[in-house]
Amino acid sequence: MLEKLSDLDSRWMYLALVIVLVIPIIKPIGMSISVNKDLTQRMYDFIEGLPSGSLIMFDLASSASSDTEITPMIYAVMEHMAKKGHKLLVAGQWSSGLTFWSPLIDERAKEYGWVYGVDYVNIGFKAGGTATWRAIGQDFWKGAMEVDINGTPFRELPLMSKVRKLDAETIDLIVIYESGSPGMETWITYFPTVPLCKGSVAAEISSSVRYIPTGQLKGLIPGMRGAAEYEKLVDRPGIATQLMDAQSLSHILVVLLIALGNVVYFGSKKRSAHGR
Structure with missing residues (x-):
């Protein structure tokens, strides 16, 4: 699982970012x-x-x-x-x-x-x-x-x-x-x-x-x-609410990606150490 995540194409991350930016523009969430x-x-x-x-x-x-x-x-x-x-x-x-x-x-x-x-x-x-x-x-x-x-x-x-x-x-x-x-x-x-x-x-x-x-x-x-x-x-709710929703969701996504990146990094490092 960790190997698949470490090899994940970065374009999927950009796609996820586009999705979380577009959804609030189409329909305000009102966070x-x-x-x-x-x-x-x-x-x-x-x-x-x-x-x-x-x-x-x-x-x-x-x-x-x-x-x-x-x-x-x-x-x-x-x-x-x-x-x-x-x-x-x-x-x-x-x-x-x-x-x-x-x-x-x-x-x-x-x-x-x-x-x-x-x-x-x-x-x-x-x-x-x-x-x-x-x-x-x-x-x-x-x-x-x-x-x-x-x-x-x-x-x-x-x-x-x-x-x-x-x-x-x-x-x-x-x-x-x-x-x-x-x-x-x-x-x-x-x-x-x-x-x-x-x-x-x-x-x-x-x-x-x-x-x-x-x-x-x-x-x-x-x-x-x-x-x-x-x-x-x-x-x-109007355009300001939509844009603030988009900003908030993008921030959440970035935090999750950073956390996931750290999990993959340390998991891979641990596996490499055990492999020795």
């Missing part, structure tokens, strides 16, 4: 995962505590290269918003973020039966950086050129009748999905009274967690694992 109480749970609790009909603004400060981490975060938070009956305002400090995620948000909004202009609005990318956002803070309509991403006047969108300033009385929460700069510093510096949460790619987590104890961030989704945690909280 046990603990929720980070200091980051993910805080964000969930804050949104959960908002009264129904609250207005949440997404800032898509990222690009398509962060799709694997950011997209499941957006979907999980939208799922939470749909269950709570919150309204959505989509914006973005990065034009590339709006270009990539706007169609995905529209697709998910249709699933929830959201009516554009009533339940959610996408104002599009507004050039000008910080100066533009400060102008929007004073007079939302004027600063945003009074049109949405499609060129539709704000006056034709019922939801926008309530959005005249970018302040805590108008926006109940800003959720920024960030993978670089410009990012959350815009909100922390110029809009400190508006509650802020963040969906962060793994590379940005360490620079973000320091804002949690100060209250400048109400919560944080930390990378792919955080997205899987949020999917667990809203009880809708």
